[in-house]
Structure formats: C-alpha cells, structure tokens
Amino acid sequence: MGDGNVLFPAFFKLHQLRLLIVGGGYVGLEKLEAVLKNSPEARVTLVAKEILQPKIRQLASEYPSVKLIERKFKKKDLNKKDLVILATDSRKLHEKIKQMTSKRHLMTNVADTPDLCDFYLSSVVKKGDLKIAISSNGKSPTLTKRMRQYLEEALPEDVQKLLDNLEELRGRLKGDFEYKVKKLNEITQDWLEKPQKND
Ligand SMILES: C[C@@]1(CC(=O)O)c2cc3[nH]c(cc4nc(cc5[nH]c(cc(n2)[C@H]1CCC(=O)O)[C@@](C)(CC(=O)O)[C@@H]5CCC(=O)O)C(CC(=O)O)=C4CCC(=O)O)c(CCC(=O)O)c3CC(=O)O
C-alpha cells in the first residue's frame, strides 16, 4: 500500500462514554489495563464466562467505574454502549458479536484480528497534559512500543511547565483570534530553536 497510515487518530473521553470488554483472560486484562492507565475514570463493563485473571477483580475493586459480570456474553450487553473490545479465546464468537456491533454502529476492537477492527489501540507517551499516540498501521506493535520508549526518553521534562505557562497566557491574551495565533506562535518559536539536551 503506497498511502502509508490513513488511520484517523483521536482522543476519547472514556469517562463519558461506555465501554464493553468481552473476555476475562490475559488479553482482556491487558486491554483493561491499557484503558485504565490512560483513563482511570473510564466507564467499563467487563463480561466474561469466567474471570480467569485475579488482577481483573483487583482492578474492579480499585476503580469504581469498572463493573464485572461473570457469565457468557449476551446480546443485551451491547445496550447503551459506545465502544466494544472483544478479547475472548473464540474467533467464532468474535465474528458473531462483530456482526451485532456493526449493525448497531458500535465501534469495535477485536483482539488479534485487525481485519475485524474498527479501531486499534495505540502506544501512548504521556508527560503531564501532553499525550502522544503512536500507530504503525498494524504493521509492527513491537516497533510502536519501541518508538514509545524512545519518545519517553526524548521528551523534555519541562514540557508540563511550558504547557501550564501557555495555558495561562492563552487565557490572558487580549485581541482577536488572528492576533492570538500570531502571538502564541512567536512565543513558542524560541522553545523550538532552543538547543536540545543532546546537541
Ligand atoms: C492491530 C493492533 C490491534 C489492537 O490490538 O488494537 C494489534 C494487533 C496485534 N498485536 C499483536 C502482538 C503484539 N502486540 C504487542 C503490543 C501492543 N499492541 C498494540 C496495538 C495493536 N496490536 C494494534 C496495532 C498497533 C500498531 O499499529 O502498531 C499496542 C500498541 C497497544 C495495546 O495493545 O495496548 C501494544 C504496545 C503497547 C506499548 O507497550 O506501548 C506486542 C509487543 C509486546 O507485548 O511486547 C505483540 C507481540 C509482538 C508482535 O507481534 O509485534 C498481534 C499478533 C498476536 C499473535 O501473534 O498471536 C496482533 C494481531 C495481528 O497483527 O494480526
């Protein structure tokens, strides 16, 4: 494919949306951890025939917005959900549920099955309020992970201070939109030109 990565990145407010995770094994736990690490107040329902990973119960007790249901998936679990992550050990079940979610226009991620996914999870670099999401277009999650580690090292520690200052200034700046854009660009120009620590 010559177009490179055409996926559209966005940042979801999971404390406002409702997420369903199906599956309570290793993969279900991994997805739950990825969600909570980013969005501790995410509204998550996890349904699994058997919650195999004890850590899932521990997380549910630590995060009040996580609800566990220990039984087989039922169609009604999809009611009032915005996003779905399928993480069971049954590809057939995933295909069946994906048909239901597509009909309802529910965005769905299917573990280990990129073809069935409406969206992928990304690697995430966070420094305070700054967050960078990384995708390799599904080609190599390992490269994505390594790129996260690289950026975690490379990002300057003072980026939060800069963000706080800019937020404050942004609130204080008087003038029309055009003037504000110009001013904010001027102020940040210096920061880009500042020699970085490795120079
Ligand atoms: C398409 C995608 C869909 C999705 O899962 O959303 C997907 C799919 C698959 N992953 C597989 C394997 C691995 N996944 C990881 C790790 C991560 N995988 C993540 C995302 C994604 N994985 C989406 C695309 C992301 C992109 O575009 O780059 C990350 C970024 C986010 C997260 O999951 O939270 C997280 C890193 C977080 C971090 O550390 O920063 C590792 C490495 C490791 O664990 O060390 C391995 C083993 C090594 C390897 O295979 O590279 C397999 C084969 C399974 C098998 O062989 O059976 C498939 C299926 C397939 O490709 O067919």
Ligand SMILES: NC(=O)C1=CN([C@@H]2O[C@H](COP(=O)(O)OP(=O)(O)OC[C@H]3O[C@@H](n4cnc5c(N)ncnc54)[C@H](O)[C@@H]3O)[C@@H](O)[C@H]2O)C=CC1
């Ligand atoms: N464990 C791993 O490291 C990896 C696993 N995979 C694949 O990912 C898939 C999931 O793996 P694991 O999480 O390790 O499997 P697992 O066997 O640990 O967990 C599967 C979970 O799905 C639940 N489940 C099964 N049928 C259900 C139903 N009808 N309704 C609700 N819940 C149901 C089970 O109760 C269990 O909680 C498998 O297909 C596996 O081959 C792929 C790569 C790595």
